[in-house]
Amino acid sequence: MxxxxxxxxxxxxxxxxxxxxxxxxxxxxxxxxxxxxxxxxxxxxxxxxxxxxxxxxxxxxxxxxxxxxxxxxxxxxxxxxxxxxxxxxxxxxxxxxxxxxxxxxxxxxxxxxxxxxxxxxxxxxxxxxxxxxxxxxxxxxxxxxxEEEDDEYEFIDGFGWRSVVMGYGCGFMVGIGIGLDINIRRGRDAIEL
CATH class of the missing domain: 3.80.10.10 (Ribonuclease Inhibitor)
Structure with a gap:
């Protein structure tokens, strides 16, 4: 060498x-x-x-x-x-x-x-x-x-695709709920005027 x-x-x-x-x-x-x-x-x-x-x-x-x-x-x-x-x-x-x-x-x-x-x-x-x-x-x-091969596709920090999909799904539902609540309140305010 x-x-x-x-x-x-x-x-x-x-x-x-x-x-x-x-x-x-x-x-x-x-x-x-x-x-x-x-x-x-x-x-x-x-x-x-x-x-x-x-x-x-x-x-x-x-x-x-x-x-x-x-x-x-x-x-x-x-x-x-x-x-x-x-x-x-x-x-x-x-x-x-x-x-x-x-x-x-x-x-x-x-x-x-x-x-x-x-x-x-x-x-x-x-x-x-x-x-x-x-x-x-x-x-x-x-x-x-x-069934264990899915573990191969998990993120390094331990979150799998199922957790991500559930998080997005919950976030989507909360977003729709907040959006509906805001629209309902605006409708009430418009009626009161």
């Missing part, structure tokens, strides 16, 4: 294990994330967003015990989110949005702290904190039944 450090181009034969921050975002990187990245045990911030990375998230990232921020958004990553990531107890920021992930979001206290924005744009994901529920079949996440 060729890297520019302090204005000078340097050739690195391997990643140094002493890095605490790696930001390689907004490049044209392609290919897979190498499993050897898990050897960076003291890395705190990893940003590989806005590239063309493919393949799965390496489960070895779960070995990066000091990791506080992980951003893999806007790539072409796929597969399930490895359960090993739930070992990242210091992880405070996670962004896996706009990829092709499928399956259930790992069940751990740490993953419950991230909101929907961390997973946006992954139509195959299900489970908390998303509103799309998973069904269980032999312990694995499966496709949803027809």
């Amino acid at each position: 060729r890297l520019t450090l302090k204005g000078q181009d340097q050739l690195l034969n391997r990643l140094l294990e002493t890095f605490t921050t790696i930001d390689l975002s907004s490049n044209r990187f392609s290919g897979i994330i190498p499993p050897s990245i898990g050897k960076l045990k003291i890395l705190r911030y990893l940003n590989l967003s806005r590239n063309s990375l493919t393949g799965h998230i390496p489960s070895s990232i779960g070995n990066m015990g000091e990791l506080k921020s992980l951003d893999l958004s806007m790539n072409k990553l796929d597969g399930e989110i490895p359960s090993e990531l739930s070992r990242l107890i210091f992880l405070a920021k996670l962004n896996l949005s706009v990829n092709n992930f499928v399956g259930q979001i790992p069940r751990s206290n740490q993953f419950f702290t991230f909101d929907n924005d961390s997973y946006m744009g992954n139509m195959g994901l299900c489970g908390l904190p998303l509103t799309r529920k998973c069904t269980e079949d032999d312990g694995k996440s499966t496709q949803l039944g027809e």
Whole structure:
């Protein structure tokens, strides 16, 4: 890898294990994330967003015990989110949005702290904190039944199309009621004159 450090181009034969921050975002990187990245045990911030990375998230990232921020958004990553990531107890920021992930979001206290924005744009994901529920079949996440597919079309904040239609309908009825009341009062005033 060729890297520019302090204005000078340097050739690195391997990643140094002493890095605490790696930001390689907004490049044209392609290919897979190498499993050897898990050897960076003291890395705190990893940003590989806005590239063309493919393949799965390496489960070895779960070995990066000091990791506080992980951003893999806007790539072409796929597969399930490895359960090993739930070992990242210091992880405070996670962004896996706009990829092709499928399956259930790992069940751990740490993953419950991230909101929907961390997973946006992954139509195959299900489970908390998303509103799309998973069904269980032999312990694995499966496709949803027809009646649950409506959840896929819910807005990010949890309001579905039914709630919006009911709100518009109620607003319409209240508007008509107020309009009729105003017209009736004007009619009475006109008669009194």
